[in-house]
Amino acid sequence: MLEPFNTPTEYFFLTKRQHLETLDTEYFEALYTTKIDPWNFRDSTYEQSKYKRSIKALKGDCYRNCLELGCSIGIQTAMLSQISDQVLAIDISMTAINEAKASCSNLDNIEFKVADITKDFPAGMFDLITCCEIGYYLNPMDLSVLFKNIDEHLSPDGKLLLVHWTPFVPEYPLSGDEVHDNFAEKAKMLGGYEELSNERHDLYR
Template structure:
C-alpha cells in the first residue's frame, strides 16, 4: 500500500469536484459506466436483499438501479452536492434512504445482507481502509454479501489503487478468515469481487 499519502481524501475534495462539474465522472452518460453498472448488478447472485448498504452513492445512478432488488437500501456519500442529485433521482423509490455519512468516521448501527463498495475504497488511507473493513465485517449478517467494484489504473490523487483495496479485503477470505470469496471479474480498467460472510 502507498504509505506516502496516508490521509483519506476529505469531503472538501469532493465538494470542489461537484461544484466544478455536476457529473464529474460521467455517471449519467458514459457507456463505460452503463456497462459497469450492468456487470455490478449481474454479479449479485440473489434476486433480492432485505437490507443493503451502498457506500459512496454519488449521484445515485447505481442506487436507483439497485433499489428494486432491496427491501431497504441505505445509500451514503460525503458530498451534499452529489446527494442532492441522488435524492432527486430516487425520490419515487420509498425503500431508498439517502444520507450524508463519512465512513469510517461514521457508520450505521444496523445489520446488512448486502454491502456495496463501488469506486470508493481507493479514497481511503490504509488506516481508514482497515477501519472500514472491520466495520463492514461487523455489519454483515451471517451469509451477508460484500460486492467490491473499483477502477484499477492508479490515480495520482488517490491514496490507494483499486487492486490494493480488493487485495486487502481478499486477505480476509483466507482459509480461516471471516469471508468467503465467491467470484471475481477483471475487466480492462476495473475489477469486481464478491465475498460472503462465513
C-alpha cells in the same frame, strides 16, 4: 516485448502519489460543485456496463437491507433499489446526496444520508453492502477500519460487492488492486468468507 533489452539504456518513469492521506469532504464537495456528475455516471458506457456486470454478479438475488457506501448521485442506488426491500445510501458529499435524492425521488425504498464512512459508519445489519469505487480514497489505516466495520455490519448470510477502477491515479492514496488485495487478505484472516465471483476487466475489477 524484447525491444527494451536491445538498446543500451532502459528508462523507467515513476509517478508519485499526490495524496497519502484519506481524501476529505472538501475534496469531494469541490468536485461536485464544479460538475454535478464528475465521473459521467449518467452517460458513460463504461459506467453503464460496469453497473450491469455488478448487478449480474449478484446473480439475481434479492436483499432485505442494502447499504451502499459512496452512492454519489444515486445512479447505482436506483439499480440496487430494484433488488432490495430497503437501501441505505450514504455519501460524504451533501451536494451529491441532494442530487441523488432528486434523481431517485420516485423510489420510496431508499434512504439517503450524508456521512463519512471513516467516522460515522451506519448502525444496523445489512445483507448486501456495496463498496464500489470508494476504497482507494482512504489511507491504509482507514481502509482497515472500514473493513472491520463492514465485517461487523454484514449479516451472516450477507454479500459484499467490491468494485474498483484499476488504473493508477496519482491523486488517490491507494490503487484499486491494493484495496481489493487488502480486503481479500483480511477476509482470509477472519474466515467465514467465500469468493462468489471474481472478474477483471480492462479498467476495473
